Amino acid sequence: MATERVLVPIEQSVTLRRTVGYAVESALDSAGAVELHFVAAVTNDERTPTGRRAVEDAEGLLDRVRAWVDEDGGESMTVETAAIGTDRYLFSPRDYADTIVEYVHETGIDRVILDPEYRPGASAPMLRPIEHRLDEQDIAYEEAPVERRTRRAQFVTGGGASRFLALFLVSVGFYLVLGDPTYWFDLVTGAVTGLIVALTLSHVTFPKPPQAVRSTLRTLRFFVVYVPYLLYEIVKANLQVAAVILRPSMPIEPRMTRVRVAVPGGLPLTSLANSITLTPGTLTVRADDQELIIHALIPDAREGLFAGGLERGIRFVFFGRSATSIASPEERGDTEIIRGEES
Amino acid sequence: MIERLRVGAIVVLIAGGVFFTFVSTTGVLRLPDVYTRAHTASQADTLGAGFALAAVALAFGWQPTTVITVLLLFFIFITNPTAAHAVARAAYESGVEPWREDEP
Numbered sequence: 001m002a003t004e005r006v007l008v009p010i011e012q013s014v015t016l017r018r019t020v021g022y023a024v025e026s027a028l029d030s031a032g033a034v035e036l037h038f039v040a041a042v043t044n045d046e047r048t049p050t051g052r053r054a055v056e057d058a059e060g061l062l063d064r065v066r067a068w069v070d071e072d073g074g075e076s077m078t079v080e081t082a083a084i085g086t087d088r089y090l091f092s093p094r095d096y097a098d099t100i101v102e103y104v105h106e107t108g109i110d111r112v113i114l115d116p117e118y119r120p121g122a123s124a125p126m127l128r129p130i131e132h133r134l135d136e137q138d139i140a141y142e143e144a145p146v147e148r149r150t151r152r153a154q155f156v157t158g159g160g161a162s163r164f165l166a167l168f169l170v171s172v173g174f175y176l177v178l179g180d181p182t183y184w185f186d187l188v189t190g191a192v193t194g195l196i197v198a199l200t201l202s203h204v205t206f207p208k209p210p211q212a213v214r215s216t217l218r219t220l221r222f223f224v225v226y227v228p229y230l231l232y233e234i235v236k237a238n239l240q241v242a243a244v245i246l247r248p249s250m251p252i253e254p255r256m257t258r259v260r261v262a263v264p265g266g267l268p269l270t271s272l273a274n275s276i277t278l279t280p281g282t283l284t285v286r287a288d289d290q291e292l293i294i295h296a297l298i299p300d301a302r303e304g305l306f307a308g309g310l311e312r313g314i315r316f317v318f319f320g321r322s323a324t325s326i327a328s329p330e331e332r333g334d335t336e337i338i339r340g341e342e343s
Numbered sequence: 344m345i346e347r348l349r350v351g352a353i354v355v356l357i358a359g360g361v362f363f364t365f366v367s368t369t370g371v372l373r374l375p376d377v378y379t380r381a382h383t384a385s386q387a388d389t390l391g392a393g394f395a396l397a398a399v400a401l402a403f404g405w406q407p408t409t410v411i412t413v414l415l416l417f418f419i420f421i422t423n424p425t426a427a428h429a430v431a432r433a434a435y436e437s438g439v440e441p442w443r444e445d446e447p
Contacts, residue, residue: 234390274421277424
């Protein structure tokens with residue numbers, strides 16, 4: 001009997017360990033010989049530190065999968081691991097699916113086992129998931145029947161309703177601000193629009209279910225403390241830059257700098273990068289996690305940036321007063337002036 | 344008296360808006376490369392448009408249109424750095440070397 005080849009596409013996920021366990025178990029149970037292929041689809045993005053790390057991460061993950069297979073009693077089993085797609089840029093689930101389909105045809109895979117949490121590429125609702133592509137190509141696949149963590153399941157259903165409601169209210173509210181809240185036509189179209197927005201986008205708008213108390217406090221701190229401070233900084237920096245530009249000698253000293261900021265999380269980081277760009281004289285060129293590459297026009301702006309006033313403000317807004325006592329980026333030694341290509 | 348103060352404030356704000364738009368235009372013409380120009384181009388939006396819209400809001404006084412003006416300001420403050428970042432990032436990724444005053 002010919003060897004059956006089973007493909008398991010992998011990425012870091014909560015159910016990966018159990019999916020591997022299931023694949024090994026089903027291979028041990030099967031009558032004929034089974035060859036297990038574990039592949040990690042990695043996008044080619046050599047130019048960014050994250051992109052370069054992705055390949056290393058995938059290889060580390062594949063090594064761990066090999067160890068798990070041995071652990072589950074599959075020492076004698078034929079196991080192939082590969083990182084695929086590293087030669088191209090993968091973006092949507094379809095790109096990932098195409099890479100996997102190609103691998104299936106190249107190596108003559110008979111069956112695909114999918115990790116239930118396997119979601120490569122953007123998880124936007126408009127994009128068809130990977131399963132659809134496999135169906136199209138008539139490739140047999142099954143989802144590994146592993147339990148997701150119950151905590152996670154509750155989290156999703158519990159958050160779903162409040163996320164939906166929050167986005168719906170915000171959309172309708174915004175619609176009515178622009179329209180006329182007393183006119184029935186605007187009320188009806190607003191509700192319909194809000195419903196469509198909330199239905200399609202509620203699970204990508206909020207990474208976590210919104211918490212009313214915390215967000216209110218945050219919004220208050222943001223508008224009462226941070227925005228006035230930011231406006232003051234903007235006006236101050238604008239005057240400094242205006243003085244430099246209008247002086248006939250134009251004494252600019254543009255420098256590319258790298259600052260590692262102590263601000264975790266997507267929204268705080270975005271707010272900070274945006275605030276830095278909004279302040280004239282400093283311009284966020286690249287944001288790679290907490291490592292920002294910032295172009296500074298004049299020495300004053302550079303010093304202000306290294307002193308980390310905005311960073312402290314953002315920390316205050318998102319993490320409270322205790323987070324403001326962290327040293328400035330300069331004192332931490334997280335600042336650096338870089339030249340041209342080295343990055 | 345209050346009316347006069349209001350008109351005065353509107354004039355000052357518009358003058359500020361015109362001044363920063365002028366500085367921004369001068370900057371775009373005088374500065375040497377794409378990064379430095381991105382700095383000053385976004386300046387026209389933040390304070391140039393900012394002051395002008397503040398003047399508009401003040402001129403309208405208390406009416407629904409003012410809310411929209413303030414919202415406009417809010418969105419300019421979100422989109423403007425995003426656009427400046429996109430320009431700078433595109434330049435950086437296509438390998439444009441930043442200009443330095445100590446190198447010809």
